[in-house]
Amino acid sequence: MGIRFDYNNVLDAAVGREHGLTLKQLEGLSKQAARLHETYIRKIRESGKIGFFDLPYDKALANRVNKLAREIRGNCDTFVVLGIGGSALGPICVHTALRHYYHNFDSAARGKDPRLFVVDNSDPELIASLLDIIDLKKTVFNVISKSGTTPETMTQFMVFFEQVASKLGKAGIAKRFVATTDESKGFLRRLADEYGLATLPIPDNVGGRFSEMTAVGLLPAAVSGVNINQLLAGAAEMDKACSNPNLMQNPAYLNAAIHYLLDTKKGKSISVMMPYSNALRDIADWYRQLWAESLGKKFDQKGNIIHAGQTPVKALGATDQHSQVQLYAEGPNDKIINFIEVENFRRKCSIPKVFKSLPELDFMTGSDMGQLLNYELAATEFALTQANRPNVRFTIDKVTPQNIGGLLYLFEVQTAFAGGLYGIDAFDQPGVEEGKKATNALMGRGTKADKEKSRQVAQYLKGKKIKPVQC
Amino acid sequence: MGIRFDYNNVLDAAVGREHGLTLKQLEGLSKQAARLHETYIRKIRESGKIGFFDLPYDKALANRVNKLAREIRGNCDTFVVLGIGGSALGPICVHTALRHYYHNFDSAARGKDPRLFVVDNSDPELIASLLDIIDLKKTVFNVISKSGTTPETMTQFMVFFEQVASKLGKAGIAKRFVATTDESKGFLRRLADEYGLATLPIPDNVGGRFSEMTAVGLLPAAVSGVNINQLLAGAAEMDKACSNPNLMQNPAYLNAAIHYLLDTKKGKSISVMMPYSNALRDIADWYRQLWAESLGKKFDQKGNIIHAGQTPVKALGATDQHSQVQLYAEGPNDKIINFIEVENFRRKCSIPKVFKSLPELDFMTGSDMGQLLNYELAATEFALTQANRPNVRFTIDKVTPQNIGGLLYLFEVQTAFAGGLYGIDAFDQPGVEEGKKATNALMGRGTKADKEKSRQVAQYLKGKKIKPVQC
Numbered sequence: 001m002g003i004r005f006d007y008n009n010v011l012d013a014a015v016g017r018e019h020g021l022t023l024k025q026l027e028g029l030s031k032q033a034a035r036l037h038e039t040y041i042r043k044i045r046e047s048g049k050i051g052f053f054d055l056p057y058d059k060a061l062a063n064r065v066n067k068l069a070r071e072i073r074g075n076c077d078t079f080v081v082l083g084i085g086g087s088a089l090g091p092i093c094v095h096t097a098l099r100h101y102y103h104n105f106d107s108a109a110r111g112k113d114p115r116l117f118v119v120d121n122s123d124p125e126l127i128a129s130l131l132d133i134i135d136l137k138k139t140v141f142n143v144i145s146k147s148g149t150t151p152e153t154m155t156q157f158m159v160f161f162e163q164v165a166s167k168l169g170k171a172g173i174a175k176r177f178v179a180t181t182d183e184s185k186g187f188l189r190r191l192a193d194e195y196g197l198a199t200l201p202i203p204d205n206v207g208g209r210f211s212e213m214t215a216v217g218l219l220p221a222a223v224s225g226v227n228i229n230q231l232l233a234g235a236a237e238m239d240k241a242c243s244n245p246n247l248m249q250n251p252a253y254l255n256a257a258i259h260y261l262l263d264t265k266k267g268k269s270i271s272v273m274m275p276y277s278n279a280l281r282d283i284a285d286w287y288r289q290l291w292a293e294s295l296g297k298k299f300d301q302k303g304n305i306i307h308a309g310q311t312p313v314k315a316l317g318a319t320d321q322h323s324q325v326q327l328y329a330e331g332p333n334d335k336i337i338n339f340i341e342v343e344n345f346r347r348k349c350s351i352p353k354v355f356k357s358l359p360e361l362d363f364m365t366g367s368d369m370g371q372l373l374n375y376e377l378a379a380t381e382f383a384l385t386q387a388n389r390p391n392v393r394f395t396i397d398k399v400t401p402q403n404i405g406g407l408l409y410l411f412e413v414q415t416a417f418a419g420g421l422y423g424i425d426a427f428d429q430p431g432v433e434e435g436k437k438a439t440n441a442l443m444g445r446g447t448k449a450d451k452e453k454s455r456q457v458a459q460y461l462k463g464k465k466i467k468p469v470q471c
Numbered sequence: 472m473g474i475r476f477d478y479n480n481v482l483d484a485a486v487g488r489e490h491g492l493t494l495k496q497l498e499g500l501s502k503q504a505a506r507l508h509e510t511y512i513r514k515i516r517e518s519g520k521i522g523f524f525d526l527p528y529d530k531a532l533a534n535r536v537n538k539l540a541r542e543i544r545g546n547c548d549t550f551v552v553l554g555i556g557g558s559a560l561g562p563i564c565v566h567t568a569l570r571h572y573y574h575n576f577d578s579a580a581r582g583k584d585p586r587l588f589v590v591d592n593s594d595p596e597l598i599a600s601l602l603d604i605i606d607l608k609k610t611v612f613n614v615i616s617k618s619g620t621t622p623e624t625m626t627q628f629m630v631f632f633e634q635v636a637s638k639l640g641k642a643g644i645a646k647r648f649v650a651t652t653d654e655s656k657g658f659l660r661r662l663a664d665e666y667g668l669a670t671l672p673i674p675d676n677v678g679g680r681f682s683e684m685t686a687v688g689l690l691p692a693a694v695s696g697v698n699i700n701q702l703l704a705g706a707a708e709m710d711k712a713c714s715n716p717n718l719m720q721n722p723a724y725l726n727a728a729i730h731y732l733l734d735t736k737k738g739k740s741i742s743v744m745m746p747y748s749n750a751l752r753d754i755a756d757w758y759r760q761l762w763a764e765s766l767g768k769k770f771d772q773k774g775n776i777i778h779a780g781q782t783p784v785k786a787l788g789a790t791d792q793h794s795q796v797q798l799y800a801e802g803p804n805d806k807i808i809n810f811i812e813v814e815n816f817r818r819k820c821s822i823p824k825v826f827k828s829l830p831e832l833d834f835m836t837g838s839d840m841g842q843l844l845n846y847e848l849a850a851t852e853f854a855l856t857q858a859n860r861p862n863v864r865f866t867i868d869k870v871t872p873q874n875i876g877g878l879l880y881l882f883e884v885q886t887a888f889a890g891g892l893y894g895i896d897a898f899d900q901p902g903v904e905e906g907k908k909a910t911n912a913l914m915g916r917g918t919k920a921d922k923e924k925s926r927q928v929a930q931y932l933k934g935k936k937i938k939p940v941q942c
Contacts, residue, residue: 004939014934023937085793101600105576109603121790122847124820124840125870126749129572132580152789155822155835155843162823187829194828208793241942251940269803270741270782278597289794296798309802311741313784318623319592321906322556322679323760327767330902331780332740349595351626352633357665358658363916364626369595372626372914376593379909382931386905395939399596406942431801434857435792438850443843445834460853463485466494468475468866469722471712471877 001237001406002343002397005251009381010258010336010390019268019333019388021261026248029257029421033247036420044416050427051205052412055213056235056405061201062228065215068178068198069222073114075175076140079223080130081118082156083144083216086208087180088120089289090408091220093282094212097404098226101278113225114140122152127159136167136176140223144180144216146202148187151439157188173197180215207427209290210412213405227401234405242413252413255392259336259414260421262390263310268336271310272328275340276317276377279399283340284314287411294415294426301423308422310336318376325380329387337384337391340407341377344398345370472708472877473814473868476722480852481729481807481861490739490804490859492732497719500728500892504718507891515887521898522676523883526684527706527876532672533699536686539649539669540693544585546646547611550694551601552589553627554615554687557679558651559591560760561879562691564753565683568875569697572749584696585611593623598630607638607647611694615651615687617673619658622910628659644668651686678898680761681883684876698872705876713884723884726863730807730885731892733861734781739807742781743799746811747788747848750870754811755785758882765886765897772894779893781807789847796851800858808855808862811878812848815869816841 012020044050072079081091095116100109104116117130141160145153157177164176179192183201192199200215211217213235218228244250247257262268271291273284296309315324317339328335349369355361364372377393384391396403419426441453483491515521543550552562566587571580575587588601612631616624628648635647650663654672663670671686682688684706689699715721718728733739742762744755767780786795788810799806820840826832835843848864855862867874890897912924 001942003942005942006935006937006939008935008937011937013936084790088790089794100603101597102604106604109600120793121749121787122840122843123747123749124816124844125818126572127820127840128818129580132571133573133577151835151843151847152793154832155840158822158825158832158836159820159840162825165825187832190829191826238942241940249940251942254940269805276594278592278594292795292798292802296800296802298801307801307803309798311782311784311798311802311805313782316592319555319559321903322591322621322623323560324763325906326900326902327763327780327782329767329905330769330778331763331767331782332778334740334782345595347596347599349598349630351629354629354633354636355662358662361625361629361658363911363914364622365629367914369593369598369626369630372593372622372910373595375913376622376906376910378928378932379913380906382909382928383906385931387902393939410942429797431797431858432792434800434854435796435847435851438853439843439847440834442846442850443834443838457849457853460856461849464477464479465484466477466479466482468477468864469712469720469725471472471474471476471709471722471881 001234002403003406003410004395005255006393006395007254007258009385010262010392014385015388015390019266019390021258021266025261026257029261030247033253033257034245036417037245037253040420041417048205050416051203052210052213053239055206056232056239056409061215062218062232065200065218065222065228068200069219072140072178072223076114077138078115078117078134079220080134080139080141081116081144081220082141082153082160083118084120084150084152085289086211087144087153087216088118089286090212090217091116092118093286094217094221094226094231094404095224096282097279097399098221098401099224103224114223116220116224119156120152122155127156131163136164139176141177142180142219143177143188145188146182146186146208148181148189148191151443154187178219180219209293212408230401231405234400234402235409237402238406238409242410252410253417256414256418256421258392259310260418262336268334268390269310270313270335272313272315272335272337274315274317274320274337276373277340277342277399278316280340280342281316283407284316286408288312288314290411290415293429295418295422295424296431297424298431299424301425306424308424317380318373321376321380328389329384333389335389337389339377339381339391339393341374341393341395342399343395346399472705473874474877474881475866476726477864477866478725478729480856481733481863485856486859486861490737490861492729492737496732497728500732501718504724504728505716507888508716508724511891512888519676521887522674523681523684524710526677527703527710527880532686533689533703536671536689536693536699539671540690543611543649543694547585548609549586549588549605550691551605551610551612552587552615552691553612553624553631554589555591555621555623556760557682558615558624558687559589560753560757561683561688562587563589564757565688565692565697565702565875566695567753568750568870569692569872570695574695585694587691587695590627591623593626598627602634607635610647612648613651613690614648614659616659617653617657617679619652619660619662622914625658649690651690680764683879701872702876705873706880708873709877709880713881723881724888727885727889727892729863730781731889733807739805739861740781741784741806743784743786743806743808744811745786745788745791745808747844748811748813748870749787751811751813752787754878755787757879759783759785761882761886764900766889766893766895767902768895769902770895772896777895779895788851789844792847792851799860800855804860806860808860810848810852810862810864812845812864812866813870814866817870
């Protein structure tokens with residue numbers, strides 16, 4: 001497929017000894033990589049413990065999704081995802097990449113495809129504003145939650161459910177809501193059965209941030225007109241490259257190893273994802289969850305306290321050259337930068353020579369905007385490398401469903417493999433439990449544990465001795 | 472005004488000795504702060520060297536902007552900003568905060584106010600897509616560049632100029648373009664004069680990232696219906712609080728000191744900005760430029776190599792609780808988190824009790840979404856504090872032009888003062904020069920220096936010995 005991975009600029013030859021890796025150092029991980037491939041990656045994959053690896057091959061699911069998507073498309077002009085985290089970031093990034101950039105803004109731009117909104121917050125201004133602009137009779141809501149206990153999603157479901165019920169009656173419910181949830185258990189499953197909603201499954205062995213190629217991501221994509229078969233085909237093809245036990249030939253393992261070594265040996269505690277393409281900007285946001293939530297862990301698998309985890313940062317080229325590159329070039333040398341380059345843009349936009357009185361600007365003209373954008377990438381890569389800042393580059397020949405599927409799959413395998421290198425569990429998220437418990441307690445759930453938590457929060461608030469500065 | 476700053480959770484009493492500051496440590500900076508106030512802040516302000524401080528008081532400019540905005544509003548349904556970096560991030564964040572959340576998506580939502588698009592990249596797909604959805608006869612373009620040499624902005628100007636000229640004739644140019652640029656010099660000034668464009672000035676002593684309250688930010692805001700007089704009044708009121716020489720009473724100085732001490736003494740190399748409000752999400756992006764570009768510096772003012780600069784990270788609550796908080800809670804303790812809380816949301820959205828078969832979910836119902844969102848903030852703040860992660864909180868009583876103006880002004884003063892603490896020049900950006908030169912060389916500008924730069928880039932590319940991994 002049309003993706004290349006260039007890692008020259010993490011090597012000492014490019015960025016010097018202090019900040020770069022030797023080729024020997026990298027190759028030195030080959031044995032460990034081969035071992036991890038056998039004893040970790042193959043094991044969690046073949047045992048069925050971790051399910052994302054095999055999602056690209058689920059033709060039955062794709063058919064089921066396409067069928068439901070056709071029905072929904074005949075039944076709405078707007079599709080609203082109620083979901084957060086992994087249920088939101090995948091649908092958003094695929095939509096931004098593969099639909100018209102102003103799809104939601106303009107009916108001519110989107111043609112017959114419905115608008116797609118993803119409501120991923122419990123902000124009343126966001127939700128009330130959305131209600132202003134949708135016609136409930138022409139909207140389908142996709143509630144996404146594995147368990148049905150996510151407060152943001154379930155409260156949104158309540159709000160929109162009441163709106164639909166009061167305006168379209170009970171009969172409207174089954175027509176206006178579909179649920180993506182656990183096959184057999186949980187609150188959302190019970191509600192879907194009770195109200196006769198169409199449903200699609202979230203497999204038990206796929207966590208939220210790895211769920212883009214389950215129904216979670218596929219239904220919104222298919223409804224808004226993305227060819228999900230191509231998306232999955234691209235992921236399946238990438239699976240070949242990413243199943244290679246040879247570290248130096250496997251882009252996912254290799255970039256994981258690069259990040260791991262730069263983090264642990266060279267103090268690169270930040271991983272920047274910087275596509276030079278507006279269409280790919282939200283892939284950086286999706287990656288941000290994947291990398292942070294998978295690798296940001298207090299304990300390793302043996303129970304040692306390690307506080308692992310690079311901080312992922314999303315950036316956009318060339319835009320952020322005018323915002324972040326000053327820091328990347330001159331600030332602390334604590335980053336590894338992932339560039340993504342698009343070789344051929346889907347649209348042309350040539351730069352005409354119009355200002356005859358200013359020949360000084362002529363050098364900017366004659367080429368295409370895409371050429372300019374790629375020059376900017378090359379120039380920034382050059383400048384950062386000169387300043388000894390390690391960076392890698394993914395080049396994709398064009399933004400297509402295949403390449404997007406491939407790229408997401410690559411980053412998923414990279415993350416899983418990085419978990420192996422760090423010796424941590426990349427598939428749990430214990431660190432969000434404390435906040436969840438406190439939220440439930442503050443909302444008044446009222447179990448014995450909640451009451452204890454409420455007491456703790458009250459005590460914490462009392463501990464705030466210093467009055468805020470008022471301005 | 473309605474803004475409070477709570478810094479309890481950076482103190483050792485809240486997050487422990489290892490990661491927290493003692494009150495004594497903080498107060499210990501008071502003398503230095505008072506000295507910096509006199510010898511640095513007052514000096515650069517009163518000498519006129521740095522101009523942003525006094526922008527809130529420029530009534531003449533506000534009148535001029537309002538007058539031009541009225542003319543433009545009578546003349547278009549769409550206003551397009553051609554600008555990047557400081558010319559884009561301010562207009563975007565004010566628009567997101569103070570207009571309907573779906574302003575650009577829906578004509579009923581925006582009423583008589585024009586759509587506002589900010590084209591801040593040289594991506595051909597972005598630009599061609601925008602051309603699909605605008606009517607040139609009903610669009611006004613605002614080209615923003617102090618010098619007229621910014622390649623992204625000037626090439627966009629060329630593209631849209633040719634479109635307008637070919638479709639509306641030369642006469643259309645003066646009606647469809649306005650320029651915000653230097654009062655008397657530079658390429659854009661010359662073009663504006665040549666084609667008879669309406670213009671507004673960018674003062675010499677205000678850099679891009681501090682320019683939101685010049686015409687750069689004020690015109691787009693006024694055109695899209697924001698009350699800029701209130702915005703400026705809020706900034707002026709905040710100026711009072713931020714002119715207080717007493718560190719412990721000046722929120723801007725205090726938060727600068729907190730960031731400085733946590734960075735240099737406690738290893739907090741990352742500054743997260745995390746509003747719990749979709750309306751404020753782009754303020755985090757604006758802050759990201761301000762903090763990164765101002766403080767990310769190789770040299771201090773004495774010429775010592777220091778590689779200063781925290782990495783700013785934008786986040787959004789509660790959304791990113793499902794993406795980043797796992798890392799913030801359990802990963803390396805290398806962050807200071809800035810929460811922004813909204814006390815009273817502009818819209819209500821109450822959570823109804825609709826699922827009678829599931830009393831287990833009743834505890835989520837009865838309150839408003841805004842209450843839930845603020846519970847989530849309190850819970851996350853609590854959980855992170857329990858995990859000894861330092862954090863501060865800004866609370867604004869409501870999202871109003873006054874409070875937005877005040878908040879932006881506060882962060883600007885905070886940044887300027889932080890420059891003083893680090894002993895660096897917060898107002899230049901030397902680190903982007905190398906990339907700019909390389910871009911110009913690649914585009915074929917062809918001066919002697921360009922040719923040398925081209926040779927360097929070619930040599931750099933030849934140095935890439937390792938073939939990319941193909942997948």
